[in-house]
Amino acid sequence: MPGAAGARGALRRAVPALLVFAGVRALGLVVLAVWAWAADRDAHQLLSARWDSLWYSRIAERGYGYTLELPGGKVHSDLAFFPLLPWLERGLSAVLPLSAADAGLLVSAVASLAAAWAIFLTGDRLHGRRAGVALVALWAALPVGVVQSMAYSESLFTALAAWSVYCVLTGRWVWAGSLAALAGLTRPVGAAVVAAVWITAAVVWWRGGGRSAGRMLLGVALAPLGWLAYFAWVGARTGSVTGYLDVQGGWGNGFDGGVAFASFIGERLAGPAWPAGLGLLIGVGLVVWLYATGVRRGEPLPLLVYGGVVLLLALTAKGYFGSKPRLMMPAFPLLLPLATAVARLRTVRAVLTVSLLALASAVYGAFWLHGSGPP
Template identity: 55%
Template sequence: MSDHQLRTRTPAGPAPAPRTSGGSRAAAAFRAAAPAVAVYAAARALGLLGFWAAASAAGKDPLGPLSGRWDSVWYQRIAEHGYRYTVTLPDGSVHSDLAFFPLLPALERAVSAVTPLTLGGAGLLIAWTAGLLAAWGIFAVGSQLHGRRTGVVLAALWGVYPTAFVQSMAYTETLFTALAAWALYAVLKGRWIVAGALCVLAGLTRPSAAALIAALAITAAVTLVREYRDERRAGPVLRRNARMIAGVALAPLGWLAYVVFVAVREGSPVAYFDVQAQWGNNIDGGRALAGFIAGLPWPAALGLCAALGLLGWLVVLCVRQRQPLPVLVYAIAIVVISLIGAGYFGSRPRLMMPAFPLLLPPAVALLRLRTTGRTAAVLAVLACASAAYGAWTLLGAGPP
């Protein structure tokens, strides 16, 4: 990994005065990202159209699974009543709404208060808007690393991910991915305070913000160690990296604030982890996953092992691609967090969806096809497959 990729801080010294206003720069950045956002929106529109057609043919309400089932209901209940709801299952386990982080329900309540939308409608508006912002952020990261065309294809691949239908639901995945993508982009540009602030918001959105916090912390630690090794003087190194250190110190505050809130509310320092354990989301090092695979018929077990092997190969490709340290750590940490928990297996592809850097090697490979038309054709086939899979899943009984 090159020093240029690892040293993500802003060079010391005064920056030249910008020739354009912040608004002009933002407009120019959006114009550059417009193709990526448009392709992403088209992929998701195709997914919604396919689901609407399938739901209508089945005589079902197409909006129900998007805004009024599974986790969406929990978020809306928190938005309306605050944290006060629990349900006791027949096996005696207690599911508390304290398992759900507060940013999405807070936004749902705010949007519903200032618009005619219901809480469910507000959740969909937030998710769809966050999806567009996530596509923009993913494009920004891909463009920074491999050029604009890669950024466009990377955003498109994220939009046709097998469980991309969740991006159209009132869930937290799009909101979290948007915050994570822009935080990583901020690190790549040396804007550590911005990255830390986005990390705070991500930490109020999902527990997997721990992966983003780790990405910032490990990158900063490696940078400090390398610079100290070169200079052997801690004082100048720390002063020169003061903004980086401040951003890293800021990053975990959102996640910690919610964990402390649950601890105070429940009267136990480990209350949040107890709540997650009641939901079956405790960390078991992968034993539940191994047991699930062992209990499958051998063809299904073989297929799942092949899928996990493909996932591992993508990680290897990301390493061989020499992705910058924060991007690589974030992606690997998301994968690890998704696999070592004891939770419901069907949710694991959804939990890994924010790990968009895993799609960088396929994005680069797609651009090696001889013509743009072939790349577009592959993306179109993937979009249709994703739409079909999304319709089948959303019309099923289990949560994604």
């Protein structure tokens, strides 16, 4: 992480990107509030007290130990949810006049800004300030961007992951490992951050860049501790080495190499819902093309490893397929080719492009949260 003076300078340079991010997310919240008012719904409840948000706040208030048995034999256990977000919710609600759910909203608001800062610094370092601002704007305006304003763990995870990857880029190995450990306490995809630290460190060492070998090894050792600690704790609690995988299996989740997802798309292509299947196929093709473009352009290794593992885990997981866009949201490096393209546009065209995307994201987010299924 930069020192105090460097941090202040980096923050000043990032101000335009942070303002753009705040503007895009504010538009999303306004559209959601208007839609909720028209539908006689509570926008606050949609953001803080539905689906995963309820599980996180329950853990914050009562600790782990809740299970829900469903028809068909599925058993939903709260052990599926990693602990850092509920820990923060519990801590904030203890010192502030906030419920656990509202504390989750506060964590997401602060973390999303922290994520935007790290994302800007990454884009700025690689392609200049305009590309950094564009990268933040595109991340804010993702179709699933409304999750950044919910009491979910995506914003917190993305902040920790983006800062860890940025620290790898700048050779701050101990910070990179420490942040990777915290990311590993936030979501199972923390494994992607560990992979970015480990593989980049291995390549740096192989190429003889071990002038800070001690700090690099410490960062490598720290990186997996959060992820491993939670897996070990769940294993001890359930009495099984594969305890966490068993818990995920109870939710119908797991990894099958993408077989279930491919079958899901194929069923829609072969039936009356073929437009949805075609849309899914195009979406998968787009994200794979974006990743391949990053590889072809020679993006730095930690970005390729991190973005690639996030994408791989999202596409090869079985379970509730409606959540796949949300699972890919932390993979901000995939947006770099689009950000450089936007940065090359004239300012008026760039602003118009981002504005249209932000409006589409706001409308889609409001529509999504008013649906029956979780994001």
